[in-house]
Amino acid sequence: MTTPTVVPGVLADPLLAVRRLTKYFPVQEGLFGRARGQVKAVDGVSLDVGHGETLGVVGESGCGKTTLGRAILRLVEPTSGDIRFDGVDVRALRGRALRTMRRSMQIIFQDPFSSLNPRMTIGATVREGLTVHRIAEGEAADRRVRQLLEEVGLRGEYASRYPHEFSGGQRQRVGIARALAVEPRFIVCDEPVSALDVSVQAQVINLLRDLQRDRGLAYLFIAHDLSVVEHMANRVAVMYLGRIVEFASSEALYREPLMPYTQALLSAVPVPDPVTKRQRIVLAGDVPSPANPPPGCVFHPRCHHPARDAACAAIVPPLEEKAPGHWVACIKQPPTAVPWDVQRQAGATHEPLRHLPVLAPQA
Amino acid sequence: MTSPADVLLRVTDLRTHFHLGGEVARAVDGVSFDIHAGETVGMVGESGCGKSVTALSLLRLVDPPGRIEPGSRIEFEGRDLLALDNEGIRRIRGNRIAMVFQEPMTALNPVFSIGDQVAEVARVHAGASRKAAWERAVEMLNLVGIPDPRERAKAYPHQLSGGMRQRVLIAMALVMNPSLLIADEPTTALDVTIQAQILELLASLQQKLGLAVLLITHDLGVVAEVTSRVLVMYGGQVVERAPVRELFANPRHPYTRGLLQAMPRLGDHRDRLAVIPGTVPPPTRWPSGCRFRDRCPYAWERCATEAPPEYPAGNGHGARCHLVDEPARDVALAAPVA
Numbered sequence: 079m080t081t082p083t084v085v086p087g088v089l090a091d092p093l094l095a096v097r098r099l100t101k102y103f104p105v106q107e108g109l110f111g112r113a114r115g116q117v118k119a120v121d122g123v124s125l126d127v128g129h130g131e132t133l134g135v136v137g138e139s140g141c142g143k144t145t146l147g148r149a150i151l152r153l154v155e156p157t158s159g160d161i162r163f164d165g166v167d168v169r170a171l172r173g174r175a176l177r178t179m180r181r182s183m184q185i186i187f188q189d190p191f192s193s194l195n196p197r198m199t200i201g202a203t204v205r206e207g208l209t210v211h212r213i214a215e216g217e218a219a220d221r222r223v224r225q226l227l228e229e230v231g232l233r234g235e236y237a238s239r240y241p242h243e244f245s246g247g248q249r250q251r252v253g254i255a256r257a258l259a260v261e262p263r264f265i266v267c268d269e270p271v272s273a274l275d276v277s278v279q280a281q282v283i284n285l286l287r288d289l290q291r292d293r294g295l296a297y298l299f300i301a302h303d304l305s306v307v308e309h310m311a312n313r314v315a316v317m318y319l320g321r322i323v324e325f326a327s328s329e330a331l332y333r334e335p336l337m338p339y340t341q342a343l344l345s346a347v348p349v350p351d352p353v354t355k356r357q358r359i360v361l362a363g364d365v366p367s368p369a370n371p372p373p374g375c376v377f378h379p380r381c382h383h384p385a386r387d388a389a390c391a392a393i394v395p396p397l398e399e400k401a402p403g404h405w406v407a408c409i410k411q412p413p414t415a416v417p418w419d420v421q422r423q424a425g426a427t428h429e430p431l432r433h434l435p436v437l438a439p440q441a
Numbered sequence: 442m443t444s445p446a447d448v449l450l451r452v453t454d455l456r457t458h459f460h461l462g463g464e465v466a467r468a469v470d471g472v473s474f475d476i477h478a479g480e481t482v483g484m485v486g487e488s489g490c491g492k493s494v495t496a497l498s499l500l501r502l503v504d505p506p507g508r509i510e511p512g513s514r515i516e517f518e519g520r521d522l523l524a525l526d527n528e529g530i531r532r533i534r535g536n537r538i539a540m541v542f543q544e545p546m547t548a549l550n551p552v553f554s555i556g557d558q559v560a561e562v563a564r565v566h567a568g569a570s571r572k573a574a575w576e577r578a579v580e581m582l583n584l585v586g587i588p589d590p591r592e593r594a595k596a597y598p599h600q601l602s603g604g605m606r607q608r609v610l611i612a613m614a615l616v617m618n619p620s621l622l623i624a625d626e627p628t629t630a631l632d633v634t635i636q637a638q639i640l641e642l643l644a645s646l647q648q649k650l651g652l653a654v655l656l657i658t659h660d661l662g663v664v665a666e667v668t669s670r671v672l673v674m675y676g677g678q679v680v681e682r683a684p685v686r687e688l689f690a691n692p693r694h695p696y697t698r699g700l701l702q703a704m705p706r707l708g709d710h711r712d713r714l715a716v717i718p719g720t721v722p723p724p725t726r727w728p729s730g731c732r733f734r735d736r737c738p739y740a741w742e743r744c745a746t747e748a749p750p751e752y753p754a755g756n757g758h759g760a761r762c763h764l765v766d767e768p769a770r771d772v773a774l775a776a777p778v779a
Contacts, residue, residue, distance in 0.1 A: 348637075
């Protein structure tokens, strides 16, 4: 039995096309590390990233967003699924062909303290990609390093300094210069600003946007901070326990989130406005262990939807287009292709009902 | 409002310096504030502003080469904390003033059950019997919203999520019914839905127990949600203080304004965020005059030569900025976005 692959927001001419991507990690137990099941860190994710766009990926710890970014770049080897970059099957590449592809696909890491080699000058760090990929050598490479540093807002003469001489924000700029050195078209930004102070965070966000505009870069922008993602992303995927549970344009997702999880996530963001008091949905409990996800809808144990019932624990909700371009995995948020009699057979007592709690005030 | 008699904690000209070979890092450099019984005060600022060192100083937990400098005063429940001997300050710590830190994993001992760790506080501080201490631990775990507390008390820290561990730490902090809780970035390591749970818990405990809370955070959103008064720190000093609504409606210090404009907010569709140019200077080299002047769009000659005192701006509002003294210079500026 094959089910058709649901691709939320499929594009006619994607730069990156990910289909049914999975990454399972074995869970080992005992002294001899026998495998006792697996953690489905990424569990059948499909998405397209367009040329020059920013696709945001949001979710909490353990939702699989970081593994997704790394699996796309094959920094961790996916368990199954397809990845096509500019039409090329990334998973089939080996050796030199894979290295060549990596010129086009880069990553910026969260932690500007551990992601730079403390024994290399920042110039050498940025230069490495240039020489590995034979983009420039000798004096030409030195000139290019200085240009790159200046492009990210650092002084060219900083090339001879070491990471410890820089602040967190400056180190993150070095990380960006390193990624840019090989002239990529696509960058996975994995929590690029979450370790930075607010005033510095804004500098780096503006830099990433400028670089995107000037170079036509596409970003997969992974973050837990919903305000930062709204600011950066054209379209947003919300992940929970390894799956995409909602996908929409940034505008639609933040204006009218339909998945109860997204509603709770948005309502939980502290708003820097002491006057406006909002209705807050405080979720009970914690995110369940990805090694032992709940049956049916993975969110149902914490769900606040008034129509939640036994069917939610039995039926895996398909990711469905509930409004044009707005994809949601919830059988209680109409319309749904899971018919009422099927839900009833699974123990449903509440018919689907549009639930739209009042969320964040609009600025 | 509150009368002076309600003042629980009064900090006057607190200076905590670190003497590093030839240099002196003036991490906290002239901080004064009051906390009244039962109120929640927010202390907000970025890395290196001195907020965590202030918190440690209140409990005299600063180790050499750090030193609380002569002339600093910390009065708590009418006692001079800096005059107490070691035994005296130990009796304050954990009993009257308790503290919760950012890292809920490293603050717990991995080889003891959470019940044992909460109970130990009651045994050490109150001399409770083993059985009474365990009962108190179960009661506290229940108070902080840990489900099935009698059973869960036997769990070890690694068996709990980050949010649950933070609840355990709050339970430990509250065992002795302190009158002041210092919470240093208590939700920073937590996911946003868990952060919401913990903030709600802190607010309800504060109500239930009449606890005063000093909440230290870098997040202005958290400040807006749970505090009634705010201290903004920069360069080892309080640069602005105000009731929370007043601060957000009418920030007087350019640093506070910069922070508010630099934050991306939900529903805010600005193309570019405003930035505060540059970075925080190291505490060994604060600039002369105003410590923010290198990064300030308003700075003029006076800012380089004369350190601003805290000017009162009415309604419990004050700011360490010459703009309050020379309001004619306080014209609307387009925030820098580069």
